[in-house]
Amino acid sequence: MAAHGDRLAVSTDDGELTYRELADRVTEVARRLGTGRRLVLLAGSNTVDALVTYLAALHAGHPLLLVPGTSAAVPALVEAYDPDVVVGRTDGRWTLDERRAGSAHTLHPDLALLLSTSGSTGSPKLVRLSHTNLQANAESIAEYLGIRADDRAATTLPLHYCYGLSVVNSHLLRGAGLILTDRSVTDTGFWELFRRRRGTTFAGVPYTFELLDRAGFAGMRLPHLRYVTQAGGRLAPEAVTRFATLGRRQGWDLVVMYGQTEATARMAYLPPELTTVCPEAIGVPVPGGSFRLVPLPDRPEPDIGELVYAGPNVMLGYADGPADLALGRTVAELRTGDVARRRPDGLYELVGRRSGFAKILGLRVDPQRVEALLERHGVRSCCLGADDELVVAAAGCVDPDGVRRLVAGECGLPPRAVRVCPVPELPRLPSGKIDRPAVRELARTATPAGRDDGSSARTVTASGGRDGDVDLCRLYAEVLDRADVAPGHSFVDLGGDSLSYVEMSVRLERALGHLPADWHTRPIRDLAAGARTGRRRRSLETSVALRALAIVLVVGSHITLFNVTGGAHLLLGVAGFNFARFQLTDADRVDRLRQIRAGVTRVALPAMTWIAVAALVTDDYRPTTVLLLHSLVGPDDSTTDWHFWFIEALVYLLLAVAALLASRRMDRLERRFPFGFPVALVAVGLLSRYDVSGLDARYDLPTAVVAGWLFALGWAAARAADVRQRLLVTVAVLVTVPGFFGQPQREALVVAGLVLLVWVPSLPSLGVLNRVAGVLAASSLYIYLTHWQVYPHLRDHELLALVVSLGAGIGYAALAARLGRLPGRVAARLSGRLSDRVAARLPGRVARRARSRV
Known part of the structure; x- marks a missing residue:
């Protein structure tokens, strides 16, 4: 690092560090850790202190156990592995606790880093990584991403997570800069820092990209952004295409990657030019690595099998306790557990998990395929096999009966074998991945939604003041006259316009008590969640207030009331x-x-x-x-x-x-x-x-x-x-x-x-004022049209002329809305009859699928 001299190494909210200054601080902490190898537990965070300690442990040759700084499982890992040194924040101060002068453990000379297999700290099972693993993977990533010395990467992921750590390693390797922050991408302060420090790249897991949509990323001005990387789970092909297209319009690349902690971080990447052509693929092996497919008994296709990776970044092996820290390499290649196929174009594509299948009533069900199905219908979910049923935890305002029928029809299961558990939000690990053990516990204690007799189940709702519980999805469906509303949709996604916007905003404000300024671009599920935590104060959108005021002023001035x-x-x-x-x-x-x-x-x-x-x-x-x-x-x-x-x-x-x-x-x-x-x-x-x-x-x-x-x-x-x-x-x-x-x-x-x-x-407002303004604003076009024919008949009664003119326009607006919905309703009725006729001619299982898809 010192060889990079005065080149910028680290930027934070508080200042900057050059590579020379960073190297000096690393040398100082390495001196404190000593020369005798000891097991160091670092309760890390995206801070300079944590970064320096991580680098100092590597520099001095101390094996490092890296865990989240805020994790409640830290004491359990301290007890399980008995580290010689514990470093972290205590009572607001950064401390280095030397629990003994030497080491209580036999440490293999190749051992450099210990990470959790899943980003969680609840299990003592750890991945053992060597210095060679770290170096090889950092070099590989730097090569295929083309990392340059003038790049500056924001730490959008935690340091203890292998993906976040790989961003640090690969950029420091090339003498690039880090924008060190623990802010979320939904925090405006993050983007202000990113712009101020001339950020060129950041990394995200699928959940990060959901947050980017909420933050209005598509409309942001980021003049120095060069590329965005994605890993940590499957991003829906539709989302890959959308973000890749956005990047091409704005001058940056999307690089989709695939990896596991057992491979230090990355095993495959999809070249940016292929993201819109093959968005479902994980791509090709990283430089220095290779794939092979192991045939599976239940998948006889020659191009499908379990994906096995080999390369210098494959871990030494697992550790289940302190005794395993003395082991050297116990694995030569990595059996990923993912089922993949090799396409004719040479790209690899994941098609399932070998160990992820559930046997339910004699049928093999792939929960990940079910999750992908629901995602296509706008439902975020986590699916688990439990005894003789498939448990579906679905986030946001969902229709449990609709989800049950959709899943049962797709999988060929009877509806009674599918249990839907609506939850406000899916629990997540610090890495942003879904916390599946937590979901399993939720499913164990939750009351199933709906009943097997087909009666309608109550959906997740948002409490709405005097109007009681309001089903947001049904509210959207009613206002926009849509039958395909899902919790992942936003007002804009559903084709809302400036006319329906007024009615929607007023009714939502009445239901939720407060609307964020960007509600029209937020998924419905986020508004439902906000209703449970938001403040209950009345407000009126400025554009709605101006439309209502302006139309009253136009009509009143023409009448000469004022x-x-x-x-x-x-x-x-x-x-x-x-x-x-x-x-x-x-x-x-x-x-x-x-x-x-x-x-x-x-x-x-x-x-x-x-x-x-x-x-x-x-x-x-x-x-x-x-x-x-x-x-x-x-x-x-x-x-x-x-x-x-x-x-x-x-x-x-x-x-x-x-x-x-x-x-x-x-x-x-x-x-x-x-x-x-x-x-x-x-x-x-x-x-x-x-x-x-x-x-x-x-x-x-x-x-x-x-x-x-x-x-x-x-x-x-x-x-x-x-x-x-x-x-x-x-x-x-x-x-x-x-x-x-x-x-x-x-x-x-x-x-x-x-x-x-x-x-x-x-603007601050009152409930009754919102309702009046909403009706006037939604009818403003029609009031403008009709008032010319109304007020001349009431010239001698100016105030009455104003009231009647406004009322006539509101009436014409209601009539126009009713007439405008007729074509859609007729088409929907014809579509429903057609689907029933088609389904009636099909065998039972195929018919269920046809109905669910129609």
């Missing part, structure tokens, strides 16, 4: 804000365009229908207005055709953006620069706002062009991810809105609303 103008232009900014949140998802380009098209339809179709009816009844509107073309073709002398300028502007803007993003290049640019893209559109829009070169005077531009920059400002407000970007949007609002109308009050309203969007996600 004169507070600017509401429609504020609604244009809010529309851009919601467009960025609901239409610009992580879906591919075709799906995005489909969502935008659906959004245009939901605005244009009810508008054209209402205007057509009004034109037949009143003769106030021409065919060009019915077709939303008045802004383009006139006539200019009409006193009523201009009424729907806002609807036309919104439709034109959505169509223009759809046309722009239909280009693959523009789609990639928007994904790569989610904030810069709308800022550029604001700049383009300002050409017409300031009438550069007399464009408006010469061409009489439609309002969509003249005021389109407000839509883009709202879009930019939704994409502003940090303080610097929010300040930029705020400055743009303060500079460009004043002077646009020449009416200070009108401009002040638009400025205040847009600034609130930028800085204040939600």
